[in-house]
Amino acid sequence: MDGKPDYLLAAERITKSFSGVPALRNGALKLSPGSVHALCGGNGAGKSTFLNIVMGLIPRDSGEISINGQAVNFASPAEAIQAGISIITQELTPIPGLTVAENIYLGREPMRLGLAINYDALFKKAQVFLASLRFPVNPRSLMSELSLAHTQLVEIAKAISHDSHILIMDEPTSAIGESETEILFDAIRNLKKRGVGIIYVTHRLTEVFQIADDYTVFRDGAFVETGKVAAIDRKKLVELIVGYNVVKSSRLESSHKKEPMLEVSGFSQAPKFKDVNFQVGKGEILGIYGLMGSGRSELLNAIYGLTRADSGSLRLNGKKLVNDTPGTSIDNGFALITEDRKSTGLALCRPIRENISISSLKAISLFGMVRGKSERLGVNQVSQRFKIRLASTEMPVQQLSGGNQQKVVLARCLLTNPIVLLCDEPTRGIDEGTKQEIYSFLSEFTQKGNCAIVVSSELDEILQVSDRILVFKQGKIVAEVSGSDATQQNLVHLAS
Secondary structure, three states: OOOOOOOEEEEEEEEEEEOOOEEEEEEEEOOOOEEEEEEEEOOOOOOHHHHHHHHOOOOOOEEEEEEEOOEEOOOHHHHHHHHHEEEOHHHHHHOOOEEEHHOOOOOOOOOEOEEEEEEHHHHHHHHHHHHHHHOOOOOOHHHHHOOOOHHHHHHHHHHOOOOEEEEEEEEOOOOOOHHHHHHHHHHHHHHHHHHOOEEEEEHHHHHHHHHOOEEEEOOOOOOEEEEEEOOOOHHHHHHHHHOOOOOOOHHHHHOOOOOOOEEEEEEOOOOEEEEEEEEHHHHOOEEEEEOOOOOOOHHHHHOOOOOOOEEEEEEOOOEOOOOOHHHHHHHHEEEEEEHHHHHOOOOOOEEHHHHOOOOHOOOOEEOOOOHHHHHHHHHHHHHHHHOOOOOOOOEEEOOHHHHHHHHHHHHHHHOOOOEEEEEEEEOOOOHHHHHHHHHHHHHHHHOOOOOEEOOOOOOHHHHOOEEEEEEOOOOEEEEOOHHHOOOHHHHHHHHH
């Protein structure tokens, strides 16, 4: 025996309540050196509360936490970092006006005579570090100039730069594409070789089986089960997470030719996409798959009128129309679920009621005044339709879990009575159970004779939800697949 403890981190019987309401009743996890431990659970399972306690962001009510066999009780994140723990949070916190290098080493910059920052040394240090991780980011770039994917990579680099022996990754791939994910996984494997232990939180279960060694499941604020990933299959893991057997459907198996409803012709917006042509049939869900930066999101934004296409036309049920603004699009029967609900989909500090009704104000107003009764009736109906868990529609939307926030976005869309639904990453960062609810809604929506376009980076999702799939690459449609041709391997091959 070398006297080293078996676990880098061991947490047992952790509890936490807020205003008398239990958020965590029995949190437990044991992290081994040189391993990736997946912490799994639906929205509201207690994962974030548990991680916040480990990091010293909030105090626990009871329970024990030990680091390298020594009991700890951190009063602040600074104490946790000092003890060798770093976290990559789901909510990105860059400082837009500073460079990449300054963001990574904020408060730890190399100095000249202890008086001024040595920028030459700072940029060189950041360049070497980013190159070692194989992150394709310029250390001299301002954070405000970066894409969402590259911003996420910088946040990851910042956490790794602390040389911590325990690294917590909370949804690290939620904003990055397949190629960046592979780069991240390579970095994780190198960290494992150095003995670093990683707690990995993701709703993308495919990633659990790709990168994790161990798993722990939380449900309803309590520990459910732990074990080796190699000893469990996806179906069983989903059952543990949601508490019941989830039945998946596949539209691809029964897809057939449908009457054209939406026609997109010659759509171009240099340099993001060029000469895009496709049709979506009545009752159809058209999937669009491509790597990050392929032009998928930009295409949806242009169709909806958030941006202007350089050329091209739209027809709906044979009638030519112009979606030159989101307001015009709503009038024409379109609704858009944006890629990032927190920055472009919701007003987080405003009530749920306002977030749901804001796109429908024209319909529920009289002489410029909102009819309160009509608003409340509509908001309550769509809230119940999506089973949004809320104490009151007057509570700020930021107090909801990620899954319920996404349901608010869907509820707002539904209240405008759309016939064309544009979905950009509609289930990003939400749990398997809520995903299946959203898939069921999309199926019901199209069964009424409506149509939907779904852009997704998740292969499992795009395969499950779509009737046909268009593959996007460098701003162009390079393939259309359906039926037996629609496989993960084929989609990745075509998009790469």
